[in-house]
Amino acid sequence: MDAPDEWPLTAERLCARYAPRVYRFAAMVAAGDVEAEDLAQDAMVRAIRNLGRFDTRRGSVETWLWRIVVNAAIDAGRVSTRRRRLWERFRSQPATAENVEDLALMRITAAELLTAVRRLRPRERGMIALRFGAGLGFADVGAAYGISPAAATMATRRALDTLRTLLKETR
């Protein structure tokens, strides 16, 4: 359950505690830095507006908040899908690379890694961003998407596999 110092759960406390992680999530799932800021803002404002609906009997703040954040990301994705598809159509074809993952990972920059994450499909991006951007456990990742922890584990694993493929293509 949530730490006592979170109460009463005000907008300021919610932001101070969660906004940096929401931004990390947003930075991974959004198309760019500006979109990430907009998404993080939209998600946090939605959460603040819905503070009155949060009920401790129905789950933790984490579960409640990340559901809102994921929904905001899905909504933002709907808006930008057309633009992204165009971009994907015109981006250059990736080149093949050696299948030595660790060596490849050592060589890629953080910017390249982030770019690769952002090229994943929306749901894959979301899984990666929740798990590694926001630092959630698989149970919370699953709760955010309304699936079981086991399903979240599998989905995240598949997303990582796809990411590996993209990274190899990048190198």
Add this chain to the structure above:
Amino acid sequence: MSTSLEDRLMELELRMPDTLLLRILGHAAQTSEREVTSVRRRPRWATVALAIGLLIAVVSGASFYAPRFAQALADAPIVGTAIGPALRSAGLAGLQGRFTVLDSRATSSGYAVRLVAGYADNNQTVLVLRVDPPDHNAFGRTQLTDQFGRTIAFSGGISDARTGNNVLIFQALPWPDSSLGARLRLHISTLEAAGGNQPVAGDWTLQGTISVEPSRALPLPAAGMLGDSIVRFTKVEATSATVSVYLEISGPVATQLDRMVGPTIPYVAKPHFAFSSELVDANGQPATLLNGTGSTSSGPAQIWAGWVITHPGDYQLRIAYEGVGSFERTITIP
């Protein structure tokens, strides 16, 4: 799964821009204001408030949805002095026993609204209501007027969507209400659903008479310095339950009252405002901040803050700006 890929993902440097937090809080405050008060008039001074005003507005705005308060209220029968636990939970403990018990009821569109209790001093007017069924709150179209028909501006509040308990905080009653007391009329034409669902239109008119807790001016503490900035005390006054401090800040700090500092380390540390004011009693117990606002539009910053106090005696007021300086002054509540 490859540990190295996971590590690289977790180590990605994705630092939140410093300005984003304020953007979020500011936008949320504006949204709340629009949603909650379509007929509410913002006080003229509030439109120029940027720094402390933003902080206070956000804090009080967010309090609309404070569930902890709701839990405490749900446990307390909200009649007479039994509102004490709820007031404590809302940070209004010092006001316990200062409320005038009211019992005005109105029913419309299937919703009953009851004005339960009220409190007023020179800095705020507080009303406690109950809405039944509790799925809507009194922050829709709500207007408070006095016996002269003057509107008292709304400044914040708290509601509980499970119990229907609402605490509405308005600005201070104007003269001569402040001397004579006020016959208040609260008219609600729309109840708002928590979370912004469909509002309920109706006609609820509630009335009650409350007196204004007298306040007395206290000696002004000496001015202090925050680096190159001067902090002057322009007014300090107290009731038996609250103390209000008015400040004027001149210098570089005056335009940077909304700056946030400190690292973000999840679960360990979070950014906070560089400027702070804290009131602590002789036992080291901090007083609860009740209300306040400020302006940094141009020239010196004007700030006032009010705390709830529970006993007379010496209190230490600490004014600080992180990385710049701090000072303390003693305020004696007789």
